[in-house]
Amino acid sequence: MSFISYFINGVSLGSVYAIIALGYTMVYGIAKMLNFAHGDVIMIGAYVVLTCVSTAGLNPVLAILIGIVACTIFGIVIERVAYRPLRNAASPLAVLITAIGVSYLLQNIALLIFGSNTKSFPEIIKLPSLSLAGGKLTITGTTILTIVACLVIMAGLTAFINKTKSGQAMLAVSEDKGAAQLMGINVNGTIALTFAIGSALAALAGVLLCSTYPSLTPYTGSMPGIKAFVAAVFGGIGSIPGALIGGILLGVIEILGKAYISSQLADAIVFAVLIIVLLVKPTGILGKNIQEKV
Amino acid sequence: MKKMKKFLSLALASALAAGVFAGCGEEKTTESSDSAQSSSSSSNSDSSEGTLKIGSMGPLTGDNAAYGEAVNNGAQLAVEEINADGGINGMQVEFKFEDDESDAEKAVNAYNSLKDWGMQLVMGAVTSGACTAVSAETANDHMFQITPSGTSMDCVAPYDNVFRLCFSDPAQGTKSAEYIATKGLATKIAVIYDSSDTYSSGIYQSFAAEAKNQGLEIVAAEAFTADNKTDFSVQLQKAKDSGAELVFLPIYYQQASAILQQADKMGFAPQWFGCDGMDGILGVEGFDTSLAEGLMLLTPFATDASDEKTQNFNKAYEEEFGIEPIQFAADAYDSIYAIKLAAEDAGLTADMDASEMCDKMMESMLNINLDGLTGVDGITWDASGEPNKAPKGVKIENGAYVSMD
Numbered sequence: 001m002s003f004i005s006y007f008i009n010g011v012s013l014g015s016v017y018a019i020i021a022l023g024y025t026m027v028y029g030i031a032k033m034l035n036f037a038h039g040d041v042i043m044i045g046a047y048v049v050l051t052c053v054s055t056a057g058l059n060p061v062l063a064i065l066i067g068i069v070a071c072t073i074f075g076i077v078i079e080r081v082a083y084r085p086l087r088n089a090a091s092p093l094a095v096l097i098t099a100i101g102v103s104y105l106l107q108n109i110a111l112l113i114f115g116s117n118t119k120s121f122p123e124i125i126k127l128p129s130l131s132l133a134g135g136k137l138t139i140t141g142t143t144i145l146t147i148v149a150c151l152v153i154m155a156g157l158t159a160f161i162n163k164t165k166s167g168q169a170m171l172a173v174s175e176d177k178g179a180a181q182l183m184g185i186n187v188n189g190t191i192a193l194t195f196a197i198g199s200a201l202a203a204l205a206g207v208l209l210c211s212t213y214p215s216l217t218p219y220t221g222s223m224p225g226i227k228a229f230v231a232a233v234f235g236g237i238g239s240i241p242g243a244l245i246g247g248i249l250l251g252v253i254e255i256l257g258k259a260y261i262s263s264q265l266a267d268a269i270v271f272a273v274l275i276i277v278l279l280v281k282p283t284g285i286l287g288k289n290i291q292e293k294v
Numbered sequence: 295m296k297k298m299k300k301f302l303s304l305a306l307a308s309a310l311a312a313g314v315f316a317g318c319g320e321e322k323t324t325e326s327s328d329s330a331q332s333s334s335s336s337s338n339s340d341s342s343e344g345t346l347k348i349g350s351m352g353p354l355t356g357d358n359a360a361y362g363e364a365v366n367n368g369a370q371l372a373v374e375e376i377n378a379d380g381g382i383n384g385m386q387v388e389f390k391f392e393d394d395e396s397d398a399e400k401a402v403n404a405y406n407s408l409k410d411w412g413m414q415l416v417m418g419a420v421t422s423g424a425c426t427a428v429s430a431e432t433a434n435d436h437m438f439q440i441t442p443s444g445t446s447m448d449c450v451a452p453y454d455n456v457f458r459l460c461f462s463d464p465a466q467g468t469k470s471a472e473y474i475a476t477k478g479l480a481t482k483i484a485v486i487y488d489s490s491d492t493y494s495s496g497i498y499q500s501f502a503a504e505a506k507n508q509g510l511e512i513v514a515a516e517a518f519t520a521d522n523k524t525d526f527s528v529q530l531q532k533a534k535d536s537g538a539e540l541v542f543l544p545i546y547y548q549q550a551s552a553i554l555q556q557a558d559k560m561g562f563a564p565q566w567f568g569c570d571g572m573d574g575i576l577g578v579e580g581f582d583t584s585l586a587e588g589l590m591l592l593t594p595f596a597t598d599a600s601d602e603k604t605q606n607f608n609k610a611y612e613e614e615f616g617i618e619p620i621q622f623a624a625d626a627y628d629s630i631y632a633i634k635l636a637a638e639d640a641g642l643t644a645d646m647d648a649s650e651m652c653d654k655m656m657e658s659m660l661n662i663n664l665d666g667l668t669g670v671d672g673i674t675w676d677a678s679g680e681p682n683k684a685p686k687g688v689k690i691e692n693g694a695y696v697s698m699d
Contacts, residue, residue, distance in 0.1 A: 002535050009527045054580060116356045116395070118548040120555070120580035129561065140559045213524035215552045217357075223521060258528040264489045264517045 012143040014251020015150035019205040020228030021243035023198030029238035036099040039225015040106035045071040045203030060124040067203040075199025110218035121210035236287025344644025346385040349413035351404035352420025354393040360574035366391040368623030372630035398427035422446035438652040442625035450679040457679040467500030475508035484538035489517035497544035540565040547575040554585040594668035595624040596697040628666035635662040
């Protein structure tokens with residue numbers, strides 16, 4: 001019975017990783033860059049929602065919407081100010097280093113504004129727990145909500161990319177930027193849209209993460225951010241279903257490793273699995289191996 | 295731009311001038327104290343016979359800010375009382391507190407800047423890791439140090455010049471096991487501790503050793519690490535499955551608050567038992583304090599204690615700072631009074647240098663018996679630097695700490 005409980009917790013944690021991993025994977029697929037500041041956008045989102053709920057006393061749904069809007073604006077601004085000017089830089093390292101810089105910038109801004117004290121994230125999503133098998137198995141409402149939210153987001157995003165014009169434009173840009181531009185696609189606009197969607201998802205991930213694990217500090221986003229990046233690579237970076245599979249696998253491995261191997265080695269196990277997967281399948285589980293033609 | 299330059303040169307010039315005057319000032323004071331010694335002391339006694347500078351460092355920001363603030367407040371209260379009462383051996387006490395964010399490196403920086411200020415005695419540091427780093431420095435400089443709340447063995451044991459007011463980690467673990475056994479709180483116990491933290495794992499080890507002697511059964515011992523301290527679902531699930539009646543949490547209050555919240559969500563409600571790091575849980579921003587209802591912790595100080603001393607302290611503290619004191623405030627208050635007793639016993643005077651003071655204080659610490667807030671039947675010290683006093687059990691009832699004895 002406890003195995004089922006661990007497993008469900010793992011899927012729930014993995015769902016959060018998957019939502020964060022989407023941000024990494026979409027940006028990588030389209031702009032071919034690693035946005036290391038993504039994890040910190042999660043933290044910003046969580047702080048915005050926390051401030052709206054506890055200081056301004058707003059309705060949770062409204063607060064989450066404000067959080068999403070704030071993160072979306074943040075994402076677009078970061079892309080416009082820090083990444084776009086470097087897109088054609090001689091070395092792809094320039095934009096990578098900038099991303100790390102933005103990550104620290106966001107953490108330090110949060111430190112200045114919100115202080116480094118741990119803040120307890122209020123239970124803004126109040127759902128009853130599900131009690132099964134005579135109370136032996138308890139699944140919290142947040143857990144179920146997280147899993148459902150993840151699946152809905154995946155489905156929505158897949159539909160958006162395959163069914164809408166903007167989605168098709170994203171696909172085109174990810175295939176070949178130059179050709180897409182020649183076809184009349186606004187490449188800059190499409191990349192900005194990708195950042196906007198990724199950051200909006202980050203806000204949602206922040207709320208879900210902090211609802212499950214209710215302590216918020218300026219560093220809250222960094223570790224889940226790194227793990228979600230691992231999940232994205234694990235599933236095959238650039239692939240949306242890959243992010244889902246990678247995220248959930250990672251969450252389950254982490255929780256089961258903690259439960260059955262050692263609670264101290266959880267992180268070591270996660271990263272060891274990453275190394276093994278990359279040795280066997282360098283492009284990740286669903287990654288496409290595109291041969292560069294000369 | 296010209297204005298800027300002018301301003302800069304002015305600032306530089308004034309800094310230089312200040313340096314020159316500062317130099318003069320120092321010389322003057324040594325001269326005057328020399329002359330005071332040679333001539334009769336009465337000439338100086340009406341104003342003061344110099345000052346005694348006590349420095350301290352602890353977290354005023356960051357994860358453990360509640361501890362640092364409490365220590366700062368408690369010490370200031372004691373210093374004000376002592377100064378109003380005529381000081382120590384006629385010397386007025388000056389107290390300065392620097393923020394170290396519970397970081398070892400920043401604590402050493404704070405120590406150095408306090409030394410520049412003229413610190414003669416150290417009352418710090420507040421957290422174990424920072425304290426260990428500062429202890430190494432004071433041992434090098436041969437400066438007297440008493441830590442109000444650094445519980446790790448490494449803070450005190452390797453050094454002659456460092457004393458401790460609180461219980462050490464091993465003592466906390468041992469006393470907790472004794473307390474649980476003698477009060478008959480539970481026999482099946484689960485432990486959740488931070489294996490990447492010396493404080494937490496230190497208590498856990500001594501607790502586990504003593505639990506065996508006391509006939510307590512540790513049914514689950516689950517760890518977490520600094521990088522993985524948000525998700526406690528597995529540790530709690532294991533504790534629940536093991537049938538534990540009591541969960542021992544030798545950890546700091548931030549993680550404890552997260553554990554209580556997650557346990558509540560999964561419907562796990564054992565007895566909770568913590569150590570001094572648990573103190574402060576009622577002050578976590580946004581934390582629903584009803585979850586901490588019934589939480590027990592072993593602490594040498596309880597705000598509801600009926601003795602006059604504690605009552606007066608509570609009143610003065612609340613008047614001055616507007617909040618209820620926690621154990622760390624009492625620790626600091628007692629530490630300052632321990633310094634006072636020992637300094638009086640040693641006959642410290644303002645003309646001694648820090649190293650000479652240290653020698654005398656080290657001897658006198660063994661002679662004193664402090665009737666303090668954190669030790670009802672008096673606190674004495676032995677040469678190891680550890681205090682001898684009796685612990686108290688405290689329970690959270692209706693959002694306040696209530697004594698269990």
